[in-house]
Amino acid sequence: MRMLSRILRPRLEASAHCDLPCGVYDPAQARIEAESVKAIQEKYQGNDDVDFRTRAVEIKEQRSDLVKHHLWVLWTDYFKPPHFEKYPQLNQLFNEATKLAGAAGTKGSMDVAKADELLAKIEEISKIFWETKQG
Amino acid sequence: MRMLSRILRPRLEASAHCDLPCGVYDPAQARIEAESVKAIQEKYQGNDDVDFRTRAVEIKEQRSDLVKHHLWVLWTDYFKPPHFEKYPQLNQLFNEATKLAGAAGTKGSMDVAKADELLAKIEEISKIFWETKQG
């Protein structure tokens, strides 16, 4: 089924992200890190070993940073003025999403609900992203 | 269609990658970087400005490094002894794939064919990866 879906959306497959720019972007990069953040929170909840929790806190910090970074790259490098005109909510969406991966969000909390909020925001961004690729 | 494919393969969606471990792995991380490498090579071929090419060489170096890193993580952190037994070609596959992202591969060449070879190897790894997730 995965192969099928690939065949059906070939134009969407490639997505850019480096600042040559190569033109390859994909919100999946932010999503994968956010899924990792959520999984870390779950493992933390199920393990009260002090050192394990220290590792969880530290790794979640790094992964949250990666979420912020991937989102910032999309906001600055991928989205252009016409996109911001068509989707006036984009700025707030990105600001809220990156805040949700910060101190008041997944960095500062072990509550899985925070990661779920973050994943939902990333999904909103992702939907807009793929719409602009099809346009 | 993308949404449909998501619904049809929910168990495969999440994949782990940090070394807590969080348990989230996804070969898409290596593939996205390799697609970037290929796109950089194409842009390089179409632009003979000296500084642009310097930037292309440098950024391709970093992106190739990321490909190597993501693949190494899968090889060491995700794959376990039973996988290596079932797929005896795995070691060679990963060794060749990471070499293809190195000096004798995409780092040292601006030939798009190198990136295509690399992408094909990653696709082979990806197929095995998703089979093990379904097992």
Add this chain to the structure above:
Amino acid sequence: MRMLSRILRPRLEASAHCDLPCGVYDPAQARIEAESVKAIQEKYQGNDDVDFRTRAVEIKEQRSDLVKHHLWVLWTDYFKPPHFEKYPQLNQLFNEATKLAGAAGTKGSMDVAKADELLAKIEEISKIFWETKQG
């Protein structure tokens, strides 16, 4: 005028920037990197040695990345909803400033005028930043 504003707000000199958050932010971090970018462009213009220019292109790339990073941190971590209400231009300002440090700005150009545009944007952000500290 800049010197004057500094004399009037001595207590505000210190400013925070890590995502504990420590609460210390300072647009000077972005400005210093942008000044470095400009100085690199000037040195590049005055030296046609091939390897020197390669180094200049590469180092300018990194310094431009730091400008983007420091600005993103301010945009996400320092500025809060009330700021965005009071300064509705903030989103566009940051988006333009980070774009000016990217491929279509100082990363992709050796023209000192690009760095000057970037420095002017950072100065605009800086003025708003210090106003919010005094509020």
Add this chain to the structure above:
Amino acid sequence: MRMLSRILRPRLEASAHCDLPCGVYDPAQARIEAESVKAIQEKYQGNDDVDFRTRAVEIKEQRSDLVKHHLWVLWTDYFKPPHFEKYPQLNQLFNEATKLAGAAGTKGSMDVAKADELLAKIEEISKIFWETKQG
């Protein structure tokens, strides 16, 4: 006095720091990180949540590393033999300052007094730095 010296040397404001070298150096980079270290210690003292403290310890480690790095760059890249002749205390000053940002200093301690000692050393370095710029 600090403000006064700033007014008297406006042209010196910009200072270099990358190793092209671009020629832009500024002790403010080390100072800002050290202020962050101090703020982290203060927040740690006022919050006994285990995970918050883990984050504080970890982030303070990174920020202390940045202090060391910025100081090392000044010591090696900015200061030249004539400076060391004129200011024979420079070597010891930098060695003590970087040690103060290490294991026996702000990395290993949550005592704000350590950060204050570090900030005082950076201020001493900063004074010498600005004197050499005026020379």
Add this chain to the structure above:
Amino acid sequence: MRMLSRILRPRLEASAHCDLPCGVYDPAQARIEAESVKAIQEKYQGNDDVDFRTRAVEIKEQRSDLVKHHLWVLWTDYFKPPHFEKYPQLNQLFNEATKLAGAAGTKGSMDVAKADELLAKIEEISKIFWETKQG
């Protein structure tokens, strides 16, 4: 004696590691980081201060990562097909060694025995490495 040993094995001294490739490799890089990991575990066992232990866990994480990285570089960049033919155990050796520096090894444990196992694996790799250099 150290000087003597240097004189007696001059051809082995230089070893390559960057991916130009420069051709300089040395398993000592992985070994030094693994020795650091072991020393950190020992210091952790002898000190029950909470913050010291947090720092130990965090720094051990980074050093274990460096062990993995240095080993991966040897596996992909230094060893060539003829080596893998002559030493069929190489793949498994590297896979086990890098796993021993991961979550189920020195990252996840404060037991010095884990570091000893890791050091023993690195020594095995080192022996093969130096044999291939003499070949």
Add this chain to the structure above:
Amino acid sequence: MRMLSRILRPRLEASAHCDLPCGVYDPAQARIEAESVKAIQEKYQGNDDVDFRTRAVEIKEQRSDLVKHHLWVLWTDYFKPPHFEKYPQLNQLFNEATKLAGAAGTKGSMDVAKADELLAKIEEISKIFWETKQG
């Protein structure tokens, strides 16, 4: 012979380098990077392909940075006041060595003689280092 030399100097083998501190230091880390720098210069001299040379310049930059970093760590973290008293040349030695890995040294030059000067300085430091370990 290498094994023999190891047996004969067991106390010197382990050397510390992280800032816990773990107590493991080894000038070999700086030396290996400097040998890489020299090898890169040699390969650059023997290959006039533009892109290869761009890669050489870029990688040499990074490796020179690592030399500086490893030396700075020794200077600040390993050497203590009594060492500086006994070896009054230490400060100048480290300052010159790190400058030799910078813009006026191996970063800015493709002349192998620069790397040789750097390696000689590192050897001087190494000799003092091992003397202090035996003391």
